Amino acid sequence: MSYIEASHYAQHYKDALLHDVVPFWEQHSLDLEHGGYFTCLDRSGKVYDTDKFIWLQARQVWLFSMLYNEVEQKQQWLDMAGSGAAFLRQHGKDAHGNFYFSVTRSGAPLVQPYNIFSDCFAAMAFAQYAKASGNGTYRTMAKNTYANILKRKDRPKGHYEKSTGNRPLKNFALPMILSNLVLELEDVLEEADIKKTVDFSVREVMEVFLQKESGLIYENVLPNGDLHDSFEGRLINPGHGLEAMWFMMDIGVRSGDEALIAKATDTMLRILDYGWDQDHGGLFYFMDAQGHPPQQLEHDQKLWWVHLEALVALAKAYEHRPGEHIAQWYQKVHQYAWQHFPDPEHGEWYGYLNREGKPHLTLKGGKWKGCFHVPRAMYQCWKTFDRIAQKHKLTT
Incomplete structure (x- = not known):
């Protein structure tokens, strides 16, 4: 990826954030009463x-x-x-x-x-x-x-x-979110408290929920980390795994842990390979690790936040470990996302596409979609590509 390409992507995301996404929420969302x-x-x-x-x-x-x-x-x-x-x-x-x-x-x-x-x-x-x-x-x-x-x-x-407690599965979402939350609270917490939660989150994400054999992150595991052969125990959520990997990269940058960044990058690539729809493009919402029919009826929809987390993870991975394979994956996800999710007529992004990539719902916000994933990803990608461009500028 050249200086010109990185600069182009940085400007693209900056413009989308400041001239499309943020104005949509400024104009329509505030309850003045x-x-x-x-x-x-x-x-x-x-x-x-x-x-x-x-x-x-x-x-x-x-x-x-x-x-x-x-x-x-x-x-x-x-x-x-x-x-x-x-x-x-x-x-x-x-x-x-x-x-x-x-x-x-x-x-x-x-x-x-x-x-x-x-x-x-x-x-x-x-x-x-x-x-x-x-x-x-x-x-x-x-x-x-x-x-x-x-x-x-x-x-x-x-x-x-x-739950009755007869199947005591623990869920991936909490350690994932804590890994980001604790960094958000750096100005509020003591360093010892931050380290304790970071260590817990990294251990849970990268050693308990990440499975060594498959290289995939499972949504639910038994308390001892073993897998369970059930709907919940076989559940894979590619978006959660991808989001967690850029959280891990941020932790790796903060602590100077190159091994963590490398492991997160490899896991990200494995999730992308596994979760990509080879027939219609885009990333699946839910998958069954053994290929059985998933419990979630919306499993094959293409969701906005999943693709945004992939774009952020790929941009950060390229920043820290630049290479042709990551660049190719970035361009593949970028092309799919920008061809299918943005609404050029009314602004912002559609949230829910069917498997073929057509809008399943045309809403811009609801019970689950709000002013968060789209602008956060625009900001993250803007700043990441800006740093990539500056590195190119300094080395040429």
């Missing part, structure tokens, strides 16, 4: 449901705070972040400090805090907004929320757990 954000937006940005999903509220607070901190100190971005932060502070959690899954437009609780993913994104949001606003109250809230997450991590659903 009750605070926070509308996330259920149709293709054109019209609100079709006003319920508020706490993890999406928190993700958007994080996003606009991050833009303010890292891109430009625009008052509009700080105000956008502040609206969501205040809404979360007032309506997001129960009396025990656990964050709900969803609330009404005005903030009345709808769905109880049955897992801790809302809490994880709330902690990220508060930490980033505290940095942007200088408000120490939110810094304290970030620290307290993180402490509550650690307290619940061994039994994250608490009394909302539906």
Whole structure:
């Protein structure tokens, strides 16, 4: 990849972020009456449901705070972040400090805090907004929320757990998200606390859920790390694995661990090889490790976030370990994603394509898709390709 190519990609992602994706959410998502954000937006940005999903509220607070901190100190971005932060502070959690899954437009609780993913994104949001606003109250809230997450991590659903315990599988999502969350909270936590969680996350991701024989990451394993022959035990989620690998690369950069970066790169390539649809292109959503019919009816859909995580992982892998194979994979995923997901008429990206790559739903936001994966990936790819271009410039 030449200096010109890297510069082109950097400008491409910067333009998409600042002139397409961010303006879409600025224009359509802010709730001027009750605070926070509308996330259920149709293709054109019209609100079709006003319920508020706490993890999406928190993700958007994080996003606009991050833009303010890292891109430009625009008052509009700080105000956008502040609206969501205040809404979360007032309506997001129960009396025990656990964050709900969803609330009404005005903030009345709808769905109880049955897992801790809302809490994880709330902690990220508060930490980033505290940095942007200088408000120490939110810094304290970030620290307290993180402490509550650690307290619940061994039994994250608490009394909302539906499992009887006869098949005690543990899930990949929590160690994956903790590996990123703890780096997001670097300004809030002590170094010893960061190291403890980083070490736990790397061990779980790269030694427990990553299987040596297949080179794949399984979504669920038994407590001792063994596999289980069941729907849940055979489940592969390529997007989760790819996202986790760029988290591992970031940890490797922070700690100077070249071996971790190399292992994450190799795992990323294995997941791409395994998860790519050879007939229609794109990455599958869910797969069964033994080739059996997956339980999820949406298993063969092509989802926005899966391809975005692949693009971020590939860009970072090329930055640290440049090579033709990674470059070819990047161009392959880039071409598929940019040909199928963006909506040139109304902006932003479609979230859900059928297996053939046509929009299955034309919404831009809903219960699961909000202002997070698209702009985060645009920012990450922009900055990564900018660094790649600068390295080329210095060596030529």
